[in-house]
Amino acid sequence: MRATRAEYCVIACAEAWRGAGEVLASPMGLIPSLGARLARLTFAPDLLLTDGEALLVRPDGTPEGWLPYRQHLELVAGGRRHVMMGASQLDRYGNQNISCVGDWARPRRQLLGVRGAPLNTLNNPTSYWVPRHSRRVFVERVDMVCGVGYDRAAELGGAARYHHVERVVTDLAVLDFATPGHTMRLVSVHPGVTVEEVREATGFPLAGPDEVPCTREPEAGELRLIREVLDPRGARTREVPDREGG
Amino acid sequence: MTDKTMTAEEAVSRLASGMTLGIGGWGSRRKPMALVRALLRSGIGDLTVVSYGGPDVGMLAAAGRIRRLVTAFVTLDSIPLEPHYRAAREGGGFELTEVDEGMFQCGLRAAAQRLPFLPVRAGIGSDVLRADPRLRTVTSPYADGETLVAMPALRLDAALVHVNRADRLGNGQYLGPDPYFDDLFCEAADAAYVSCERIVETAELTKEAAPQTLLLKRLAVTGVVEAPHGAHFTSCAPEYGRDEEFQRRYATTPWPEFAARFLGADETAYRTAVREWRKEQER
Numbered sequence: 001m002r003a004t005r006a007e008y009c010v011i012a013c014a015e016a017w018r019g020a021g022e023v024l025a026s027p028m029g030l031i032p033s034l035g036a037r038l039a040r041l042t043f044a045p046d047l048l049l050t051d052g053e054a055l056l057v058r059p060d061g062t063p064e065g066w067l068p069y070r071q072h073l074e075l076v077a078g079g080r081r082h083v084m085m086g087a088s089q090l091d092r093y094g095n096q097n098i099s100c101v102g103d104w105a106r107p108r109r110q111l112l113g114v115r116g117a118p119l120n121t122l123n124n125p126t127s128y129w130v131p132r133h134s135r136r137v138f139v140e141r142v143d144m145v146c147g148v149g150y151d152r153a154a155e156l157g158g159a160a161r162y163h164h165v166e167r168v169v170t171d172l173a174v175l176d177f178a179t180p181g182h183t184m185r186l187v188s189v190h191p192g193v194t195v196e197e198v199r200e201a202t203g204f205p206l207a208g209p210d211e212v213p214c215t216r217e218p219e220a221g222e223l224r225l226i227r228e229v230l231d232p233r234g235a236r237t238r239e240v241p242d243r244e245g246g
Numbered sequence: 247m248t249d250k251t252m253t254a255e256e257a258v259s260r261l262a263s264g265m266t267l268g269i270g271g272w273g274s275r276r277k278p279m280a281l282v283r284a285l286l287r288s289g290i291g292d293l294t295v296v297s298y299g300g301p302d303v304g305m306l307a308a309a310g311r312i313r314r315l316v317t318a319f320v321t322l323d324s325i326p327l328e329p330h331y332r333a334a335r336e337g338g339g340f341e342l343t344e345v346d347e348g349m350f351q352c353g354l355r356a357a358a359q360r361l362p363f364l365p366v367r368a369g370i371g372s373d374v375l376r377a378d379p380r381l382r383t384v385t386s387p388y389a390d391g392e393t394l395v396a397m398p399a400l401r402l403d404a405a406l407v408h409v410n411r412a413d414r415l416g417n418g419q420y421l422g423p424d425p426y427f428d429d430l431f432c433e434a435a436d437a438a439y440v441s442c443e444r445i446v447e448t449a450e451l452t453k454e455a456a457p458q459t460l461l462l463k464r465l466a467v468t469g470v471v472e473a474p475h476g477a478h479f480t481s482c483a484p485e486y487g488r489d490e491e492f493q494r495r496y497a498t499t500p501w502p503e504f505a506a507r508f509l510g511a512d513e514t515a516y517r518t519a520v521r522e523w524r525k526e527q528e529r
Contacts, residue, residue: 070427073347157393
């Protein structure tokens with residue numbers, strides 16, 4: 001059973017929560033949500049999930065707890081959470097922007113706003129999901145720092161004691177910040193993607209060797225869960241279309 | 247005991263241009279839209295609006311009523327970017343104070359507790375502090391010495407919220423899964439106007455619902471407005487979900503055209519206009 005690009009992305013997102021323990025998984029977006037639920041159903045059974053509103057639910061939808069927004073924000077501050085946010089822009093240190101494009105004072109394009117990114121990044125592990133890996137997203141400098149990256153965190157002292165950006169998953173690759181200077185590193189490419197292609201789509205030099213491994217293959221049981229249980233209607237392919245050779 | 251019931255128009259008549267106004271709900275969820283519509287029909291403007299923003303902010307921004315907005319986001323949820331808000335912001339239509347969701351909550355809490363600020367580990371390191379140079383940090387006086395943001399109190403002249411039930415005295419009840427921050431908005435305000443789906447006798451509030459659904463205490467409520475479907479087109483669980491079809495219409499119609507067709511003279515006119523629009527869709 002050959003996996004599609006979208007399914008490699010689901011696996012790569014799920015891996016962000018491996019070993020997270022009994023914490024809340026907060027995925028933003030479809031593929032991260034599939035990843036979190038897959039992790040919960042397989043190798044991270046202690047994860048907590050929400051219904052996107054005020055309930056904590058088991059993967060089958062059975063409520064097991066109450067988490068209205070006011071408590072959700074408290075829980076972020078308490079740190080028992082790993083969030084995977086989107087990013088309109090990301091730089092090499094993991095500074096993230098979801099607020100606006102252009103000068104903040106008079107933006108060319110108003111986006112969502114900072115939302116909870118400043119709180120998230122200083123208080124619980126954070127990962128990012130980028131459905132279209134491109135130079136528009138991976139930029140030299142982000143226009144408005146919402147999620148705090150490693151260079152900014154390094155200047156903060158004690159306030160950064162819980163800062164950790166775990167990984168970035170895109171439609172092309174998996175990246176992290178496990179380098180001496182905490183600059184972004186290429187960890188794996190999804191099958192069918194070349195290292196050259198990833199570097200070309202990134203607006204700054206990426207750390208990492210020229211030979212990087214492929215993102216791991218989904219196990220047969222994982223593929224079955226994705227296809228038959230989590231996303232039987234195939235919505236994942238709308239977020240990440242399948243491509244030649246991958 | 248004071249009967250606090252009034253019409254939406256009476257509530258709005260107690261507001262004035264230049265005020266700082268808090269609006270409850272979250273995104274496109276349980277927004278006090280009937281009160282916002284009444285506000286739009288009045289001439290009141292030059293407002294500082296404090297809101298976890300949805301179409302309340304979109305409409306007030308489009309109508310040019312906002313001088314300054316304090317928010318962490320503006321969204322229609324199922325439509326992530328609020329088009330009328332975007333247009334106003336990109337056109338430089340108002341001043342923005344952009345804070346994190348957690349900072350916002352701290353600001354309301356500080357106001358409710360009559361504190362000048364509350365410390366929060368959020369904002370520091372991000373450009374939130376650069377965008378608003380008035381924000382200050384505070385250093386922990388204990389051994390850790392951590393630097394935190396001193397989120398200033400978001401004190402409000404008035405708050406507008408919408409809940410499922412209220413009695414005539416101002417005790418307010420939510421029956422959905424999330425209280426959002428509506429109690430905090432009321433407590434942070436000098437005056438709070440609560441619209442509700444239905445006004446009931448006090449005893450009826452807890453006949454079938456648990457006491458913890460009693461979100462708003464009458465000591466923090468100034469006026470009670472009965473407004474069935476008063477959150478439309480945002481959601482008001484469990485009584486109705488978001489009117490997605492109408493929200494799409496709102497999002498894709500130029501504001502002057504939308505306002506001319508739907509705002510009407512009062513809520514009755516609004517509901518009639520929405521009903522007629524729905525009939526057209528079904529044809």
